[in-house]
């Protein structure tokens with residue numbers, strides 16, 4: 001993904017946060033003149049924007065922090081849609097399914113920046129390191145969903161990394177994000193081998209630092225895994241010589 005596109009999306013989000021703070025759900029939607037309601041959506045979807053009516057529909061059954069993240073994501077769709085330069089750059093760089101995927105990632109990136117300022121994330125990393133412990137910690141401190149922190153950590157971490165949270169039995173990925181320079185990717189629902197260090201961390205409840213591969217990938221990463229409240233949080237850092 002182009003770093004220029006990313007920095008422009010981040011700047012758009014930052015501008016929006018400053019112009020419309022505090023970003024309550026109502027103010028989030030009103031900032032782009034959209035109306036907002038909560039209802040049922042098709043399986044696997046948490047929000048939708050209806051351009052004709054300039055209306056945003058959010059899944060009524062999601063937890064409130066997840067709803068706020070989804071809303072910010074839909075607002076990012078609209079902000080990008082209204083930015084002709086950004087839009088043409090995006091269409092020059094990508095097409096078809098790849099365009100869809102990049103657009104979704106950009107909206108996630110912008111939504112994360114709206115709700116959790118990048119500077120706060122960088123300050124936390126400088127103080128405590130690029131650790132998965134920051135996921136529940138920053139989510140609690142800033143009252144955002146853990147998805148938001150995962151996106152921000154992957155984006156801002158000084159060492160390129162894949163950041164994820166997993167849970168359930170058998171263990172599967174709930175959400176993941178990666179540094180723009182990395183190709184390693186794990187999608188929602190991906191499972192793990194029984195002897196995977198992440199499964200061991202989850203089952204023993206003991207944090208660990210080791211080296212590990214992502215499911216279905218060859219590359220070895222430096223892994224830090226942190227279990228808490230029925231979930232396991234992980235940062236897979238690129239190994240540096």
Ligand SMILES: [Zn+2]
Nearest residue numbers: 073077104107
């Ligand atoms: Zn989207």
